[in-house]
Amino acid sequence: MVEELILEHTRDVADFPEPGVQFKDLTPLFAAPEAFRSVVDDIGSRYRAAVDVVVGIEARGFILAAPVAMAMDLPFVPVRKAGKLPGPTLRQEYSLEYGTATIEVHSDSLAAGQRVLLLDDVLATGGTAAAAASLIERTGARVAAIEMLMELGFLGGRAKLAGYDVNAIVSV
Ligand SMILES: O=P(O)(O)OC[C@H]1O[C@H](OP(=O)(O)OP(=O)(O)O)[C@H](O)[C@@H]1O
Ligand SMILES: Nc1ncnc2[nH]cnc12
Numbered sequence: 001m002v003e004e005l006i007l008e009h010t011r012d013v014a015d016f017p018e019p020g021v022q023f024k025d026l027t028p029l030f031a032a033p034e035a036f037r038s039v040v041d042d043i044g045s046r047y048r049a050a051v052d053v054v055v056g057i058e059a060r061g062f063i064l065a066a067p068v069a070m071a072m073d074l075p076f077v078p079v080r081k082a083g084k085l086p087g088p089t090l091r092q093e094y095s096l097e098y099g100t101a102t103i104e105v106h107s108d109s110l111a112a113g114q115r116v117l118l119l120d121d122v123l124a125t126g127g128t129a130a131a132a133a134s135l136i137e138r139t140g141a142r143v144a145a146i147e148m149l150m151e152l153g154f155l156g157g158r159a160k161l162a163g164y165d166v167n168a169i170v171s172v
Contacts, residue, residue: 001038001042002038002039002042002169003169003170005029005035005038005039006026006029006035006039006149006150006169006170007170008035009026009028009029009031009032009035010024010025010026010028010029010150010170011024011025011027011028012024012025013025017098018098021097021098024122024150024152024172026060026121026122026149026150029149030063036067039064039149039169040064040067040068040071041071042169043064043068043119043147044068044071044072047072047117047144047145047147048072050115050117050144050145051072051074051115051116051117051144051145052074052075052114052115052116053069053074053075053076053077053110053114053115053116053117053141054068054069054072054074054075054076054077054116054117054119055076055077055078055079055105055110055116055117055118055119055132055136056069056076056077056078056079056119056120057079057103057118057119057120057128057129057132058078058079058080058081058084058103059081060120060121060122061079061119061120061121062078063121064119064120064121064149065119065120068117068119077105077106077109077110077116078105079103079104079105079132079135079136080103080104080105081101081102081103081104082101082102082103082104083104084104085104085105085106087106087107087108088106088107088108089104089105089106089107090104090105090107090135090138090139091103091104091135092104092131092132092134092135093131094127094128094130094131095125095127096124096125096127096128097124097125097127097152097155101128103128103131103132103135104135105132105135105136105139107139109139110136110139110140110141111139111140111141112139112140112141113140113141113142114141114142115141115142115144116136116141116142116143116144117144117145117147118132118133118136118143118145118146118147119146119147119148120132120146120148121148121149121150122148122149122150122151122152123146123148123150123151123152123157123158123166123168124152124155124157125155125156125157125160126155126156126157126158126159126160126161127157127160129146129148129157129160129161129166130160130161133146133161133164143164144165145164145165145166145167146161146164146165146166146167147166147167147168147169148166148167148168148169149168149169149170150168150169150170150171150172151168151170151171151172152172153171153172
């Protein structure tokens with residue numbers, strides 16, 4: 001059900017942001033309130049009572065993680081691209097399907113022992129999720145699960161996430 005909603009509301013864009021990349025654009029899902037709400041409620045219902053905080057990765061992860069956190073009545077914590085968070089941060093460099101980047105989290109935004117649900121829209125090479133998981137663990141919190149709307153299985157991102165509970169609603 002939610003798998004079909006995601007597939008129906010995904011636009012494939014060839015050669016974006018660079019030649020050879022088949023970009024999975026989820027903006028049609030975010031623009032469809034009923035479908036988007038169904039996806040948010042599905043994620044919230046599967047992790048209820050199993051996590052203490054929801055972390056989203058800038059930028060598309062924010063679009064998903066903030067409503068999930070709100071629906072679960074849990075705190076939302078942003079992992080941001082470098083240089084955007086004003087407080088003391090932990091920082092991690094990584095590579096992704098089309099480049100390299102650095103992300104940060106406020107070092108006081110998570111507490112030791114907290115169970116984190118890490119959310120993003122797409123799992124490609126896994127570099128982004130692995131870097132975010134590493135940041136979360138450096139705060140002392142625990143990555144209870146990593147959840148994506150869509151996984152590009154042919155890029156093998158799960159190999160970078162061995163040892164974590166990784167779930168993608170749709171695998172292509
Ligand atoms: O598995 P990977 O190869 O690491 O790629 C996945 C990441 O790439 C996209 O974000 P992007 O860095 O393009 O940023 P955006 O959310 O700001 O568009 C996507 O939202 C994931 O965060
Ligand atoms: N092919 C892709 N489509 C959408 N987001 C991505 N992030 C990394 N690779 C991606």
